[in-house]
Amino acid sequence: MKKRILKSITLLLVSSLIAVTFIGCSNDTSSPSTKVDAPPAATLVMGTNAEFPPFEFVGDNGQPDGFDVALVKEIAKRMDAEIKIENMEFKSLIGSLGNGKIDLVAAGMTVTEERKKEVDFTQAYFTANQMIIIPTGDSIKSASDLKDKVVGVQEGTTGDIIISEDDVEVKEYNVKEVKRYKKGIDAVMDLVNDRIDAVVIDSNPAKEYVASNEGKIVAIQSGMETEEYAMAVKKGNTELLEKVNAALTEIKEDGTYDKLVKEYIQ
Ligand code: ARG
Numbered sequence: 001m002k003k004r005i006l007k008s009i010t011l012l013l014v015s016s017l018i019a020v021t022f023i024g025c026s027n028d029t030s031s032p033s034t035k036v037d038a039p040p041a042a043t044l045v046m047g048t049n050a051e052f053p054p055f056e057f058v059g060d061n062g063q064p065d066g067f068d069v070a071l072v073k074e075i076a077k078r079m080d081a082e083i084k085i086e087n088m089e090f091k092s093l094i095g096s097l098g099n100g101k102i103d104l105v106a107a108g109m110t111v112t113e114e115r116k117k118e119v120d121f122t123q124a125y126f127t128a129n130q131m132i133i134i135p136t137g138d139s140i141k142s143a144s145d146l147k148d149k150v151v152g153v154q155e156g157t158t159g160d161i162i163i164s165e166d167d168v169e170v171k172e173y174n175v176k177e178v179k180r181y182k183k184g185i186d187a188v189m190d191l192v193n194d195r196i197d198a199v200v201i202d203s204n205p206a207k208e209y210v211a212s213n214e215g216k217i218v219a220i221q222s223g224m225e226t227e228e229y230a231m232a233v234k235k236g237n238t239e240l241l242e243k244v245n246a247a248l249t250e251i252k253e254d255g256t257y258d259k260l261v262k263e264y265i266q
Pocket residue numbers: 048049050051052056090107108109110111154156157158159202227
């Protein structure tokens with residue numbers, strides 16, 4: 001008998017507890033949906049090398065910023081995804097797509113036949129070319145004057161590839177030595193400090209570096225082929241490729257692209 005009473009008391013206690021909990025919850029009638037957890041938003045991991053202004057650089061707050069960053073933020077928004085940025089060496093970007101560390105490369109990356117074997121490129125979003133940075137008043141007037149010069153490049157970039165190939169076999173420019181730097185700005189600093197003769201780098205960062213070293217250096221056209229920048233995904237990731245391409249088309253058509261160009265590039 002005692003046991004039964006105890007049982008019913010326990011039951012009563014438990015059920016009232018449940019009731020209280022339930023009432024407690026249903027009291028909040030303003031947002032009943034908050035009880036159901038929203039599915040976590042998909043995350044788009046962008047890989048870049050934030051050493052390439054105005055496309056990517058580390059902002060005053062220590063976070064990557066620039067045209068590519070803003071562009072990928074727009075893409076992520078249209079894909080309903082959150083964006084996470086992995087900042088790494090330029091030459092590590094393609095490998096990081098392969099091993100899944102990142103989903104998308106946005107790094108002012110030029111579409112090349114060699115790279116196409118390793119990644120899938122989106123539609124192009126910018127046209128650029130290589131420029132030669134030299135000390136103000138220098139005798140170098142064109143790429144053919146790079147003969148017997150020590151030339152600085154950013155490791156793994158098209159500037160590096162063109163000049164290094166030349167060094168090995170083509171001998172079009174006949175440079176004396178190619179110096180490879182992790183960061184373009186370090187090559188520029190060595191140029192300013194007279195340690196190398198010239199820097200070959202993409203046109204937009206070239207102009208930025210010249211502007212921030214007023215009077216000391218100038219940038220001249222290299223005459224090398226123009227280059228198309230595109231974003232890259234892991235080979236075969238057509239699902240992401242299509243989404244990014246669709247978003248890029250929209251961004252170009254609705255004026256967002258021009259707005260970002262004005263904000264970051266012009
Ligand atoms: N356009 C050149 C290339 O594809 C240089 C890109 C460098 N980008 C960077 N974020 N550091 O090789």
